[in-house]
Amino acid sequence: MKTIILLTLISSTLFVNPSSYLMEVKKYSSVEFGVTKSDKAYQVLTNKCNVCHKTQNPRKVFTRENMNALAPKIYKQVFVRKRMPRGNKIKLTNVEYAILENWLLTLNLK
Numbered sequence: 521m522k523t524i525i526l527l528t529l530i531s532s533t534l535f536v537n538p539s540s541y542l543m544e545v546k547k548y549s550s551v552e553f554g555v556t557k558s559d560k561a562y563q564v565l566t567n568k569c570n571v572c573h574k575t576q577n578p579r580k581v582f583t584r585e586n587m588n589a590l591a592p593k594i595y596k597q598v599f600v601r602k603r604m605p606r607g608n609k610i611k612l613t614n615v616e617y618a619i620l621e622n623w624l625l626t627l628n629l630k
């Protein structure tokens with residue numbers, strides 16, 4: 521009897537695989553599903569930093585590939601020296617600061 525119950529349990533978890541179900545939801549969902557802290561940070565870097573760097577500092581255009589390596593510099597410029605975003609036109613909202621902070625906290629910067 522116990523074996524039957526066990527087998528039923530195992531097979532039911534195999535057939536109703538929750539992670540594949542979630543993958544389907546993710547594929548068709550327009551809500552923020554599975555958006556990581558790094559995805560959100562990349563959005564901020566694109567909207568509030570790259571808009572200017574593209575023309576003013578083309579050697580530091582942030583990408584998904586270089587953002588982690590540049591994180592210590594980003595931290596220093598935005599949170600310590602508060603030099604960036606440069607100028608008066610582009611400001612970060614509190615939410616955007618929090619997004620960058622939450623991402624930086626995942627990186628264990630020294």
Ligand code: HEC
Nearest residue numbers: 568569572573576577580593594597598604605606607610
């Ligand atoms: C309006 C233009 C402008 C905006 C907006 C801007 N930057 Fe910059 N940034 C510059 C320029 C110009 C430089 C190069 C000269 C300098 O360091 O001042 C620079 C340099 C930097 C550097 C390199 C500094 C160093 O010497 O190590 C970092 C890191 C940086 N920016 C991060 C950011 C981040 C992060 C944002 C967005 C939150 C941002 N910047 C937004 C213009 C901008």
